[in-house]
Amino acid sequence: MSFNTFGRMFRFTTWGESHGPAIGAVVDGCPPGLELSEADIQPWLDLRKPGTSKFTTQRREADEVRILSGVFEGRTTGTPISLMIENTDQRSKDYSDVAKAYRPGHADYAYDAKYGFRDYRGGGRSSARETASRVAAGAVARAVIPEVDIFAYVSAIGGDAIDFANFDPSLIGQNPFFCPDAQAVMRWEKLVDAARLDGSSLGAVVECVASGVPAGWGAPLYAKLDSELAAAMMSINAVKGVEIGDGFAAASLRGEQNADPMRPGHDGPIFLANHAGGIAGGISTGQPVKLRVAFKPTSSILIPVETVTRDGEASDIITKGRHDPCVGIRGVPVVEAMMALVLADQKLLHRAQCGERAETD
């Protein structure tokens, strides 16, 4: 696995910087014969697209994807699928501040320490713009796992959580926060707007559920489904925590509280609870796969923070430019995409190792 590739059998490699001519992904290992066109990818990109409300960055990108290879007469051929999205709204602003001083919380200092210099325009490779490539690749992954249904939503912003008593999944696509709780939507409008007007930003929690995953995907240890999902989610910009099922809450439980009892059902066992998030021993159980992801607040803020310059001088910095006041919001389609990418990979891996069983059972 290289630095910019994710996956084992169904793999994708992303490339591109915030202010370069384009960004993209190459998807390798996709099964042949799947129906795929730009029209299958674009809707997911549109969900992630910037500039759609005042609660996201005001950068305006069409985010139009082009398929450059791997599809013939509307179907995947089994060869690499090259996806490209041109950057169109790289504003030619003055980056001299960012070039000279390090924005705390940002990749700036670490990049310089590692590579000796950095493409500072819009954050370069560390920009959340890279996640558009993931969303495009994720749309291909969805074609590999039609049996799986994935949805994600924001469950908390700036510490203000939804009330699960109000949970209404039909709301998720109807508000700018991907929020399933109508009352939280009203509160968050004020909360996020206030942070935006303050030049500040907010963290968020995103939750994701995949139903339809059959029992048997995953592997015992280093390729545990939990581990693959954690790596996938933690690879998203600004993510600093991942929980599978009950996660940290399980650490407060006793064994009998955390058990997911089983009863006989028509098609295998029925589980009476899902503390495990649909994964036991690293392998899916047939229950919904559930996880939670913590996004830190956007590091780029208009409030001055103490920093140092490249030359080692003390300085204060404020980060102008167009930024998401809460980067977790647009994280929702990205989390979904990473879930799809991991599950597509696991499906193929399971078929590779245990395919004969499946055929003979």
Add this chain to the structure above:
Amino acid sequence: MSFNTFGRMFRFTTWGESHGPAIGAVVDGCPPGLELSEADIQPWLDLRKPGTSKFTTQRREADEVRILSGVFEGRTTGTPISLMIENTDQRSKDYSDVAKAYRPGHADYAYDAKYGFRDYRGGGRSSARETASRVAAGAVARAVIPEVDIFAYVSAIGGDAIDFANFDPSLIGQNPFFCPDAQAVMRWEKLVDAARLDGSSLGAVVECVASGVPAGWGAPLYAKLDSELAAAMMSINAVKGVEIGDGFAAASLRGEQNADPMRPGHDGPIFLANHAGGIAGGISTGQPVKLRVAFKPTSSILIPVETVTRDGEASDIITKGRHDPCVGIRGVPVVEAMMALVLADQKLLHRAQCGERAETD
């Protein structure tokens, strides 16, 4: 990366089941010329060793490691290092219950669903016994990163957390809980003993800090240091959550609260806070790398839980045998080992890509 291998340049592969003749690990990619003998590995294994107090499983294993290859005249040769630990106390108990019915929370059902059958003796490959191999491999990793100091501790058991005002690192090695808070030790003795006597079990939180990591290890996205650490920690049996730095707490903060301000220092910048856990943009900043790991309560309990048999019949199951009442406790040396293994790998990866810079700077 295969199912039982972890790492990119410094890689290890583990093998073995709880009740097979032995378990082990093969470490590949280790630099040559490092001093290494069994005596460098054994102390770490002894920390993880079962049967040392009433708060851990009563299985008695010497856990004596043998180096079978890759070391010559006391130094690593650069070739694979084969480590083997013989199993000596596989009690020949009656496993017919476990063979027939699925223990909720355990890997039993998922293994059967994936592989069609399973080695049910002592949990087979899914037993926490596998972690001894990691601890042995981790000891080799420590030889690769002498500049790094790693320590972990239990910060909560069953929801009862330590008070950081009482934090005394010298206590960690002096109690059976790897606990840095003397008052918590006293409480936990009662708490864990009560759970043990009830035939129940408890979850725990383990925290780990690595100091001495220079700025520059890691990579921007899919090989983000956060992502590698999350995968490593989540690959440990019973782990269901990982946080880097402030983790989920960061999701409740505003941008200016979460920033780690920088001031000029003698050897590069000084950070005035460490919300990021020592990693920005996926790359180490030179601050201590910090993470938290959630262990669920041991699934094997003596309290009956509803389940189904392999034949699909309803049943109740209690799991006899020798089990840890709180598997998170012995997770401490395992978390340390995984931290060491990730950092050793990252050191080599950084040297590969940016080594010339290091030499010329």
Add this chain to the structure above:
Amino acid sequence: MSFNTFGRMFRFTTWGESHGPAIGAVVDGCPPGLELSEADIQPWLDLRKPGTSKFTTQRREADEVRILSGVFEGRTTGTPISLMIENTDQRSKDYSDVAKAYRPGHADYAYDAKYGFRDYRGGGRSSARETASRVAAGAVARAVIPEVDIFAYVSAIGGDAIDFANFDPSLIGQNPFFCPDAQAVMRWEKLVDAARLDGSSLGAVVECVASGVPAGWGAPLYAKLDSELAAAMMSINAVKGVEIGDGFAAASLRGEQNADPMRPGHDGPIFLANHAGGIAGGISTGQPVKLRVAFKPTSSILIPVETVTRDGEASDIITKGRHDPCVGIRGVPVVEAMMALVLADQKLLHRAQCGERAETD
């Protein structure tokens, strides 16, 4: 390693079909700070470019490369380098013959057997056009190994070999055959032209030498330098044989004939022979790395061959279109590129594992 990726640390992934909109490569793991622009890549592509003489395909492609990412202010940043070459001369010919029947020697039947269908336009992914992506990636690799000098040449066409007594490296760039023997050039002009006029094709042998490789690159077994080079060369379209050093000729020798005796020199030992092709025990010795590659004759010929159709009917097929009468000729820059790509990767791998030694020696 996925299906369309090569390398371990310095990795590249290619994508694209002969008659799609573009082809390209993503280079990952490149060290930062190297000077790189399109002008460093284009000359190598121009060497491989079709349509430059009557001895190559008459397809006319400008083969202009664009760098889409990973370079900032003229230097590599350490992030993925995306290279794209647009296809401009995909002739909209009638492919109904190829769509219906299998061209013997071609990938047609095997692709259908594997994937169920194929992009038959110009050979799709199996077209030698893919090698342009390798040549572009190879130019990046050259920047990683400035200490190494690589050159390749054609040593035989259709069984007619050069005479090493006539070997003049300055000739290689001065004739359409990359031939170092002036007399062979004259013979080959007639030979290749005759084959071309017959509608036939010819096989060829390409030899490649890399000097300046220091002792110590490679690894003992599965990452043997011999093995990496063999995989690299054999991955080129139409290649069916690889020899390192004396190769098959060594199988006819006795031990004392095949030994490369050593004498003391100023900077380490001097070798009195190079039967081993610069590699002993899988690791470079400091001698020139030498290999030979066999290209089969182009499968696309105008002479009818017996075949079957997709529907299983007997048929005869002739392959119209624009084809190289000897695909090995344009294989020369491709072989050089693959040599550069392997050596760049090996340099980084060696630095990763043994870098500390290098620094302290």
Add this chain to the structure above:
Amino acid sequence: MSFNTFGRMFRFTTWGESHGPAIGAVVDGCPPGLELSEADIQPWLDLRKPGTSKFTTQRREADEVRILSGVFEGRTTGTPISLMIENTDQRSKDYSDVAKAYRPGHADYAYDAKYGFRDYRGGGRSSARETASRVAAGAVARAVIPEVDIFAYVSAIGGDAIDFANFDPSLIGQNPFFCPDAQAVMRWEKLVDAARLDGSSLGAVVECVASGVPAGWGAPLYAKLDSELAAAMMSINAVKGVEIGDGFAAASLRGEQNADPMRPGHDGPIFLANHAGGIAGGISTGQPVKLRVAFKPTSSILIPVETVTRDGEASDIITKGRHDPCVGIRGVPVVEAMMALVLADQKLLHRAQCGERAETD
């Protein structure tokens, strides 16, 4: 892929030195439910075992394999299979000569150049003894591909080739040379014995055929079946050349001579020739997969060769000890094992990517 691991889905990692306590392999990714015991592996090891005739090394090793994990009640469980072979006849001879001076043709100098020092006892990791681990792993691979029949033989020793007119496969197992030509056996007895008595050694060519490989295994480019096989074969000690199908001979042919014409058959097309060695476009065609491998003469000879010492002094060296006069002979079971290992891997990879097609066709 790490330095001592081979394969993508069906992977094995070998470890061990010639004069350490043991050698072994860990096989990962093996499908579950396959019947496997030591008795399935031992016969293949016995074929490779040293000391069985005067034409092989006189080291006497029982080469008894133990399965330490991954098998339960006689069937593979899907978890890693650890195979160990103890070394029993490491003769405690005086290695001071080898420790001090470099044996030309051997790995000695290159190891020192790379790693700074080496385990010189019996060649350490570079000893052909490592191939026993491959043969053991190869026996597991055979269980994965029961549809495939593999056989290899020696086709030439020291330049003296068999006559294919005399080819009798039943002879292969009946003489110490794995030779299918009774007349060649008689000649080789004298030839090899003479070399042995001279203290010299001979090179050899080994050919291998796998029948029963269905059409569709492999991949277009970097995972071409040709490329995987070349890497596998070239990773064997002393191998310096690999040909697929006609190999270098194809470079002397014209297109119409090299074509493998097709005619309709009952189960897909029938091929009228097999110049391609059963692989077109990197993918199997259903014809027998055929390859040839060149082994150089054993480097360890009793005839003095000029060399240098570690201290840079001129010296002559003769290599005492117990060595194969023709290492290619015992290469036969190793080549077969590598063929099995590659094909098992390719079967699983094909199932992963194209499994759904297989199920629906």
